[in-house]
Amino acid sequence: MTTPEKTGLRERLRHVLEADDGMSTVEYAIGTIAAAAFGAVLYTVVTGDNIVDALTGIIDRALKTTV
Structure with missing residues (x-):
């Protein structure tokens, strides 16, 4: 028998053990750092x-192309 x-x-x-409070904050922080590094x-x-x-060079060739 279990006691209260x-x-x-x-x-x-x-x-x-099951609570994940704060996980979204950490995920947003990591995503922001990754986006800044990629930028x-x-x-x-x-x-x-x-x-x-x-x-x-691409723009020059495009402008000099005859149609």
């Missing part, structure tokens, strides 16, 4: 000389 103290302790323990890498790639030269 054991039942209450069991319920509290189950709540602590920094993308900015570095796009502003590099090779990309600017390649885009300029």
